[in-house]
Amino acid sequence: MISMDTRRWIESWPVFRQVAEHDPFGLGAAVKSRRTDQLEPRVRRADEVVKSVCPYCAVGCGQQVYVEAGRVTQIEGDPDSPVSRGRLCPKGSASLQLTTGDAREYRVRYRRPFGTEWEDLDLDTAMDMIADRVISARSTGWQSHFDGVRTRRTLALASLGGATLDNEENYLMKKLFTALGAIQIENQARL
Amino acid sequence: MAECHPVGFQWVMEAKARGATVIHIDPRFTRTSAVADRYVPIRAGADIAFLGGVINHVLNSETYFKEYVLAYTNASTILTEDYADTEDLDGVFSGLNREDRFYDFDTWRYQGGDVRPASGDRSDPDERPHVRGRVRQASRGEAHGSGGAAASAWPETDDTLQHPRCVFQVLKRHFARYTPEVVEQICGVSQEQFAEVCRLLTENSGRDRTTAFVYSLGWTQHTTGVQCIRTAAILQLLLGNIGRPGGGIMALRGHASIQGSTDIPTLFDLLPGYLPMPHAWGNEDLDTYVRAETVQKGFWANTRSYMVSLLKAWWGDAATAENDFCYDYLPRLTGSHSTYETVLAQLDGTCKGYFLYGQNPAVGSANARMQRLGMANLDWLVVRDMVMIESATWWKDGPEIQTGEQRTEEIGTEVFFLPAAAHTEKSGSFTNTQRMLQWHHEAVEPAGDARSDLWFTYHLGRRIREKLASSVDDVDRPVLDLTWEYPLRGSLDEPDAEAVLAEINGWDAEQHPLSAYTQLTDDGSTACGCWIYCGVHADGVNQAARRKPGQQQSWVAPEWGWAWPANRRVLYNRASADPDGKPWSERKALIWWDEEKGRWVGHDVPDFIADRPPFFRPSEGATGPAAISGVDPFIMQADGKGWLFAPAGLVDGPLPTHYEPQESPFPNLLYGQQHNPVRQLLRHPENRYQPSGDQPGADVFPYVTTTYRLTEHHTGGGMSRFLPYLAELQPAFFCEVSPQLATERGLEHLGWATVVTARSAIEARVLVTERIRPLEVQGRTLHQVGLPWHWGPNGYTTGDAFNELAHLALEPNVHIQEVKAMACDIRPGRRPRGPALRELVRRYQERAGITDETGTEV
């Protein structure tokens, strides 16, 4: 008598299956591995599919972001979008690498004046230092009048933003910087 | 379009499959040309001449859409006698002040009616020329971006179009010299090919057919950029292709929310919704501001409501009628403060601190070298990006370190690099190229120190406010009075982006969300962060997040996202119906007047007062929306008409004129005036201009270079050069040259070439290709050199940055740089290393006899 294990082993042996599964040439059914049999697209394991928009050009293609265990595992075109109908260009198709690739930086880096190397700095400290510098530069460059007319502004602060900023981000930036009296607030949209 | 907007291009391919003819006009044969029905090679920087030629053809052959032109444009409007055209003044318009390089607009006016509209005092607030020049520089043309500006609402007209001073006749005279022969000479386009384009365009325009124009930076990045679009606008108005389905002029914008970045601008000259930033002269208080910036007719007449609602959104309860709604909290402009002036301010030490939010000027801005020199002169720099871009690392290994001009240990700039969140790691809205807002939802929280720019800005503001909390200095009131309370979410204290959107949308005195900008008031009872976005949070619902599948909607798909204004998808769509309110043809029906319902109905949201009948005529003296007649489709324009002639809004002329680029190997064939006389020049030793045309030394730079994007890369490369999957597709910086130029200059396919201008020299691998063709221009062969601009020293694929070559001569309306057409030299081999690089550039400057004055003539 052969044991069940041996029997199972033999039955799973593709050579046996070539005969048993009508695949005499061993081309398909007989040679399928267990892994292949259990194959499932990773998007099916996603806990959540989040609707998004491609961050590259301004066509505004719809994206679906697949999230599994708190990680983004795939980004694809959103077929529902009347703009893009699920399609993406090479850049949009590279969104997963853009957002999860090796090139991303996740730590604050600091270069002190005349320094030759980056240094570590914690985010909270960095934010505090930047706030101090804004206050100080603002007052250094303060100009209440110019050529006899009221200007009520500072010329020591400037900002240049990319056009991948959200509307809400632009809005807060414009609001804050304008309140601070900074006017040299610019964006890629000029360029 | 196939190159840079491939997914948008699916619609062009679909149109083509349905029989549309696709014409591609470009200096380079691109992936778009490959699938176009016709490809027309053109000299970079000659578009106005080409389009002007088409206008001339349309006028001469009387192939314009007569009913449309008569009813909906200002063709019949009569101009004042004072107006003098380029025809009369050899290439300039009346009103040019050569001393201070600006135009007085006084003569570019309609005859009759109120010359100076009662509610819109557009006169110069200060008569001193240098002040008037400064006011021009502050981009008054860019404000009212949706079209309106001061002009008489009730001008004299001649419906026969025969009056010698009517716009139609002026237009005819103005473009008369743009003949096919001239087009051939200036653009290098054969007369046969030009004639065919004219034929195709005119045959495909009219009641039954419409033609669309699609452009990108190939039109805008010139010292005549705005006028180039204007030329297309004139042509499309003449052909009746504005406000109609399948018509229009589509700007294909290149960044996810670059439209949003102008709508809610981080631009020096604008407040949200194209309200101008207050100017130091003439905008002293709210009344003078409103008087100066408001027009008599149409929706811009309500500027005061928009402005007061904005001030209420920003300063809340602190903004009261008594204190002018805190209008005085706004800083004032005294000229141009664009990003390029900011660089000068960095170099002269005025500007001390600089924030870069996902922007990489060290390679991505024109004259990149100047950008870096400016940053090296700062006290501090904050760089927020996802990857280590060149603007964060120039102090360590930038080109100036390589040439030995700078040493790291001598650079005093303090640099903070703060990692940014990706679009999947934050919620917010992008406004796409068709003005449609689409919400993207946060999928995961950003890791490590990465944070959204919303987080950064909010918490920076919070910290500053906390630090200033005890201040009694009046200067700090605007910061302390700012409404800055947003709900925080998640473990990172991320501000709730939808709460910000709700503020942008606005609310009434009871804090109820507004649903349309028509609800805004000027008494302080409404708050609205951006009036044109009012309605995006109507009923408290995030309309930008609407995602009803396209398959379940009409072709207009109005329930996907939300388009400003009022979710209209085609602007000025009243023009899609004839003066009686009937579609021009069934085939091209979009909206129409429904007599029974007494409303405009159709596929799109009418861009018109919904119940204003076609036959409505306002009473004389009516103002604002009430003054819009039933046949005034252009409701944001002061006269309700499409402007063939622009009596206001532009600082460099009411009609487009062909000028040569700042740096051109050719003289202007049309006029004695070589350049746009009011182009903005930034004189600086690091920004030398080259001689042009017949000037001595111009032959040192005999070729024209133009820059562009490749499908496989994005902008300065920060979002593509660092990705292996994209880098491998275009793995090296290259220049594209014709076989003829390769022979002329000994360039070898896949070898190296050095491209030189008066600013710098860069090296690129050589692609010799028939896709770049020599053109016959003004009797000689012109070679053009194509240079994509995605590279820089960092990332997975590296190379020199095109922007090293670029100068700063700016378009005067919007201050955009001219990188699409520039004269250059090209030579075989790699560029010199170390100090020899600057030496090479210096020798070129010397050979061309370049001085501080070169290229700066009016």
Next chain:
Amino acid sequence: MAAEARALDPAALAGHRDHPPRMGFFTDTSICIGCKACEVACKEWNAVPEDGLLLTGMSYDNTQGLGASTWRHVAFIEQPGADHDGLRWLMSSDVCKHCTEAACLDVCPTGALMRTEFGTVIVQDDVCNGCGYCVSACPFGVIDRRPSDGGAHKCTLCYDRLGAGLMPACAKACPTESIQFGPLDELRERAGQRVAELHDAGRSEARLYGEDPDDGVGGAGAFFLLLDQPEVYGLPPDPVVTTRELPRIWRHAGIAAASLALAAVAACVSGRR
């Protein structure tokens, strides 16, 4: 029609009973804009590694060809003087042909290569031992061994996605629907119409490649509409699956083996004399 009647059912021949219809690609190169979305979408989905940073000078093709780490490849061909505007720029996204008679599959000694129930051909990475036989057997030069992991790799027509009713990544991304995915029968019909359409429009150069079930590989599961001869795109003009000759090869090998045995006997026997 006759051809269709003769068309093989490869999934059934591989022991898949009650299998779904045969799925495939129709790549219409006449509407390809060369954007390479297919290449990137494929890599992102299948986690195929980057394949080298070489500027080839072959127009905008820096991918060079299909291989172990490139499962979609867009070819670019500049043809001066060939079109109305003096230049024709052909673009074509190449992919594994998923042959009806697949040489790679036939010669694989481990069963790593497998015909799926969709009629497509995949490599089972957990089985492949990297013998490399398939590499030399493929008449299209598609499959290759990846040095970094020693295994053979090629397009799977996104087998995992198909199983879940999803489209392959490349076809889904393709902005212009140059890459069409669907039941092969439908695709063939559509392709026939498209060629007729182009011919009517005067584009007589349009032709199908790999669509004919009577061709040397029994018809491809991924076929193309081309605008020039196949070799212009780097495709073999008339490939034939090597296995068709195998019976004769075996016969000759058998005779040769017998001859060797006889020769050995003869060598020994004659020596005795």
Next chain:
Amino acid sequence: MKSRTGRRDGGKQMVPEAEFTSYYGRPVLKETVWEADIPSYLFLGGLAGASSALAAGAQLSGHPELARTAKVGAAGAISLSLAALVHDLGRPARFVNMLRVFKITSPMSVGTWLVSAYAPLAMGAAASTVGRKLPRAGLAASAGAAALGPAVAAYTSALLADTAVPAWHDARRELPYLFVGSAATAAGGLGLLAVRPEAAGPAVRLATLGAAAELSAEQLLDRRLGPEAEPYRTGRAGVLLRTGQLLAIAGTGAALLGRRSRAVSALAGATLLAGSAVTRFAVFEAGRASVRDPKYVVGPQRDRLDARGG
């Protein structure tokens, strides 16, 4: 890209310049990933298979010394051959996956099963004869190895012929004879090398037959394929093939003429072995060359299509 590429010189026949089109001159097919392991495997497998046949013949015909040598040689060669085969795998640890399936459509699968059966027999035969133990089992093993040996020697021709590689596939008719000839030459050569000349008579005769078969097959191949045999004539393959031919002729001549001298005889044996090995490398190289230049792929296919009017 159209290139006017004449079939390069170096061959005896110059064909008229033919125009053929390719994609930037790039190969249409993938170059084989196989390296020197595989021609070595072909050679060693042939040596082993033919040696087993020779061993049986020698044993039956009363040449025990030769039989012993051939058995040991077969066992050694097949061991090395297997090592070469495993070494050439991209994932050698998975060699055993070869036994998952039996595929008649795959010469490598058939060959693997064949070798799997043959190798233990050859080793058993050698062990028995060297250790002088279990003579009956040894006899059975020898008989089994002798029966399978020729198949082991021949199947590798199918292995190469059953590919898309033009030089291999086009040579499918001659390749089996060329390979068994080469195998016989090698087995004879080994006998000559290791056995006293007076005991090596069958080895000389086998080598002579083998060399004759090999050379004839090469001639036939050259004639039948005509211009398409160019990969065999030119380049490295051409040099190797001619060297192999010279070695075969020289080795056979020396074997026939130098029967008296142990040294000459041994040298002849070594020459024949070398000739066989070089020939395998020649065939292998011809295959590689025929893939490297797309004209060998495109040219005949285009001609075929044009002839069909397609």
